[in-house]
Amino acid sequence: MERRTGHCQCGDIAYEVLGTPDDPHLCSCEHETRISGGPAVLWVGFHKNGLKWTGPSGEPTWFATYPTLKRGFCPRCGTHLVSVANGSDTVMVTGFSLDDRSGTDPVGHSxxxxxxxxxxxxxxxDPCASQPAAP
Known part of the structure; x- marks a missing residue:
């Protein structure tokens, strides 16, 4: 299984994710632009069970930015790292926190x-558009 690593700016919060990147997309909603200070955030999905926190400080600090969504930030440097929706099996990591960004070109823009x-x-x-239709 494919393994990727990522971390915050200061390195206190680090992680690894297993699997193939899923649904890489940009988001320009008000939450993302305010949190990032930029015009969009690149999100890349992985199965939540494949996420492991590996840095010296363990898990990030969690903050609910929407009633059904929580985001993980480094409490030391403030880097925005992950987003998890309630009841979802997917964790979205910020694309630029990944060490290897191959295969994360955005296919959508929320x-x-x-x-x-x-x-x-x-x-x-869209990688799904090139697959043949099911019989």
């Missing part, structure tokens, strides 16, 4: 209509 007007995005081809 809240595109809220993106700043000067932002121009070219999305990767």
């Amino acid at each position: 809240f595109r209509e809220e993106a700043v007007p000067w932002m121009n995005i070219t999305l990767a081809p």
Whole structure:
């Protein structure tokens, strides 16, 4: 099984995820732009059971930014690392916290209509669109 690692800016919070990256996408919702200070955040999904915290400080500090969503941040440097929706089997990691970003080209852009007007995005081809239809 594929294994990737990632960490915050200061290195106190580190993680590994197992599996193939799923649903890499940008998000320009109000939460992401305020938290990141940028026009979008790149999210990459992995199965929640494949996430392991490996840094010296263990798990991140959790903060609920929406009634059904919690996000993990490094309490020391403030890096935004993960997002988990209630009841989901998927954990979304911030794409740029990954050490290896191969295969994480965004295939979608959530809240595109809220993106700043000067932002121009070219999305990767949807990998599901190239698969043959089921019989």
